[in-house]
Amino acid sequence: xxxxxxxxxxxxxxxxxxxxxxxPSAPAAPASISGRTAAPQRPATATATATVSxxxxxxxxxxxxxxxxxxxxxxxxxxxxxTVTAVDRAFDSGPISGDEGFARRLEGDGAxxxxxxxxxSMRGEIDAHTLLLDEPAGPGAPGHAFPLRGRAxxxxxxxxxxxxxxxGGYAPVARALVADDGSFSASVxxxxxxxxxxxxxxxxSPEVRLVVVDHAVLASxxxxxxxxxxxxxxxxxxxxxxxxxxxxxxxxxxxxxxxxGRLDGASRARFALSxxxxxxxxxxxxxxxxxxxxxxxxxxxVGPLPRRHGG
Ligand SMILES: [Cu+2]
Numbered sequence: 001x002x003x004x005x006x007x008x009x010x011x012x013x014x015x016x017x018x019x020x021x022x023x024p025s026a027p028a029a030p031a032s033i034s035g036r037t038a039a040p041q042r043p044a045t046a047t048a049t050a051t052v053s054x055x056x057x058x059x060x061x062x063x064x065x066x067x068x069x070x071x072x073x074x075x076x077x078x079x080x081x082x083t084v085t086a087v088d089r090a091f092d093s094g095p096i097s098g099d100e101g102f103a104r105r106l107e108g109d110g111a112x113x114x115x116x117x118x119x120x121s122m123r124g125e126i127d128a129h130t131l132l133l134d135e136p137a138g139p140g141a142p143g144h145a146f147p148l149r150g151r152a153x154x155x156x157x158x159x160x161x162x163x164x165x166x167x168g169g170y171a172p173v174a175r176a177l178v179a180d181d182g183s184f185s186a187s188v189x190x191x192x193x194x195x196x197x198x199x200x201x202x203x204x205s206p207e208v209r210l211v212v213v214d215h216a217v218l219a220s221x222x223x224x225x226x227x228x229x230x231x232x233x234x235x236x237x238x239x240x241x242x243x244x245x246x247x248x249x250x251x252x253x254x255x256x257x258x259x260x261g262r263l264d265g266a267s268r269a270r271f272a273l274s275x276x277x278x279x280x281x282x283x284x285x286x287x288x289x290x291x292x293x294x295x296x297x298x299x300x301x302v303g304p305l306p307r308r309h310g311g
Pocket of ligand 1: 081082083116117118119122
């Protein structure tokens with residue numbers, strides 16, 4: 001379980017559920033329930049480092065998009081000596097032998113073409129941008145809000161427009177403000193696979209593609225003595241994707257995430273609970289954050305464990 005998810009569920013849901021399962025007769029009354037907290041976001045940094053491998057006769061990747069102010073680091077992974085030399089001679093690494101490297105901070109935006117003086121057919125390019133969007137964390141779902149994040153080499157508080165194109169050309173779909181650390185985020189709601197870009201004052205980030213898939217989650221529940229097993233299957237198949245088991249807790253007025261898992265190679269997951277109580281459950285397909293919903297199963301349930309008399 002990742003620290004992020006621990007933080008997410010530790011807000012109350014897992015504690016409630018744990019108390020419930022371990023002592024079904026005791027009233028579940030934790031001191032406080034903070035509910036659905038926002039999923040912790042990966043902290044963005046004002047600058048980042050991109051790494052380019054120098055191979056035997058090529059730079060890999062040969063094209064890199066960075067934010068103005070980012071540093072590019074080249075590492076010689078080959079047995080030959082190479083150079084990293086700007087075509088306009090703005091910089092020249094000098095000879096780099098195996099296992100050595102070279103770094104360069106890109107101050108402004110624009111394209112920088114470079115090559116190897118010793119093997120002039122080896123060429124590469126860095127595009128430094130004012131705005132960059134992160135690659136989406138996974139496929140989105142039609143009609144479901146999806147978080148987009150990015151970085152900007154712009155002052156805190158600058159407003160950035162997020163534009164989307166799902167076939168009819170780019171149009172504004174969201175706005176975002178640049179935070180102190182240069183990051184920005186916005187929520188978009190695609191209906192189909194869409195290209196996005198961030199725009200400010202005529203400058204646009206490279207576009208990113210959000211693939212949109214209409215997944216269905218099929219769930220079933222079964223009581224096996226004191227154990228309740230909830231099984232889920234996702235179609236179309238999404239092996240490795242994150243699924244969250246939610247329980248309807250009568251005293252808590254809502255659905256609570258109590259377990260998180262990943263779909264196996266057959267796009268299935270299985271959750272086991274130990275409880276004598278009646279259970280109403282559903283299974284939700286989410287982004288890796290465990291919080292952004294992509295699809296939700298119907299409600300499934302089992303009755304309570306029959307009471308034993310006598311003995
Ligand atoms: Cu070379």
